[in-house]
Amino acid sequence: MAAKVTRLRTPPARTLRSAAEAFLDTIGPANTRRAYGIAIVKTVDALDGPGPDGLIGHSRALDSVTAPES
Numbered sequence: 001m002a003a004k005v006t007r008l009r010t011p012p013a014r015t016l017r018s019a020a021e022a023f024l025d026t027i028g029p030a031n032t033r034r035a036y037g038i039a040i041v042k043t044v045d046a047l048d049g050p051g052p053d054g055l056i057g058h059s060r061a062l063d064s065v066t067a068p069e070s
Contacts, residue, residue, distance in 0.1 A: 016044045
């Protein structure tokens with residue numbers, strides 16, 4: 001009997017930016033989405049910090065920010 005191998009597809013790691021975008025997608029009213037979006041983007045940018053060149057870099061993995069400290 002031959003073994004069957006199935007490839008598991010794992011989703012990419014969720015980043016702060018993708019989590020923020022997913023949250024904003026759940027908000028219906030455009031004015032609310034715009035107001036929340038401004039605050040959330042500023043917060044994500046502050047948490048991510050500048051990249052090595054001083055500009056906003058790649059978003060960090062969400063687990064690196066929300067994981068409890070041990």
